Amino acid sequence: MALRQILQYPNPALKRRADAVENIGGDVARLVEDLAETMYAAPGVGLAATQVGEGVRVIVLDVRTEDEEPGKRLLKLINPEITEREGEVVWEEGCLSVPELTAPVKRARRVLVRAWTPAEREIQIEGEELLAVALQHEIDHLDGKLFLDRLSRLKRDLYRARQRKLARQGRESGTGKRPLPI
Numbered sequence: 002m003a004l005r006q007i008l009q010y011p012n013p014a015l016k017r018r019a020d021a022v023e024n025i026g027g028d029v030a031r032l033v034e035d036l037a038e039t040m041y042a043a044p045g046v047g048l049a050a051t052q053v054g055e056g057v058r059v060i061v062l063d064v065r066t067e068d069e070e071p072g073k074r075l076l077k078l079i080n081p082e083i084t085e086r087e088g089e090v091v092w093e094e095g096c097l098s099v100p101e102l103t104a105p106v107k108r109a110r111r112v113l114v115r116a117w118t119p120a121e122r123e124i125q126i127e128g129e130e131l132l133a134v135a136l137q138h139e140i141d142h143l144d145g146k147l148f149l150d151r152l153s154r155l156k157r158d159l160y161r162a163r164q165r166k167l168a169r170q171g172r173e174s175g176t177g178k179r180p181l182p183i
């Protein structure tokens with residue numbers, strides 16, 4: 002296992018649509034382990050292969066709460082696909098590839114996702130609330146979309162301006178406690 006570097010906005014690799022995995026084997030299994038390790042180290046709730054510069058449809062998620070041990074709820078999903086969406090929820094999202102910003106994003110409140118596991122088993126996952134949000138957020142990454150793309154232009158412009166200012170100051174502003182980025 003190895004920690005991977007998480008690409009950050011505006012890296013163009015984050016805009017690329019990832020390809021489906023055709024053979025679930027050695028390389029993908031290794032990538033899944035790297036993603037999980039990198040996600041826990043960040044720490045974050047989810048991570049997509051796109052975020053470490055790998056253009057394949059693989060995501061990991063763990064929507065643990067603070068008092069839960071990491072790993073118990075770990076999901077390793079290959080070629081995930083949303084097959085059902087229901088309802089609406091607005092969630093304050095952050096992203097490991099978009100440091101220093103959280104913003105409310107509108108998503109489906111419940112989703113059904115079909116995917117494959119590294120053990121080559123086809124599974125179906127039902128997610129509500131945070132899990133639904135995280136699944137949609139990570140699958141967006143595989144399609145080359147960031148949560149910024151789901152914000153109004155005004156909010157996006159504000160974010161870019163703030164990023165430029167921080168870059169000029171040559172530092173990242175350390176702020177208080179935030180929810181784990183997705």
Ligand SMILES: [Zn+2]
Pocket residue numbers: 095096097098138142183
């Ligand atoms: Zn993200």
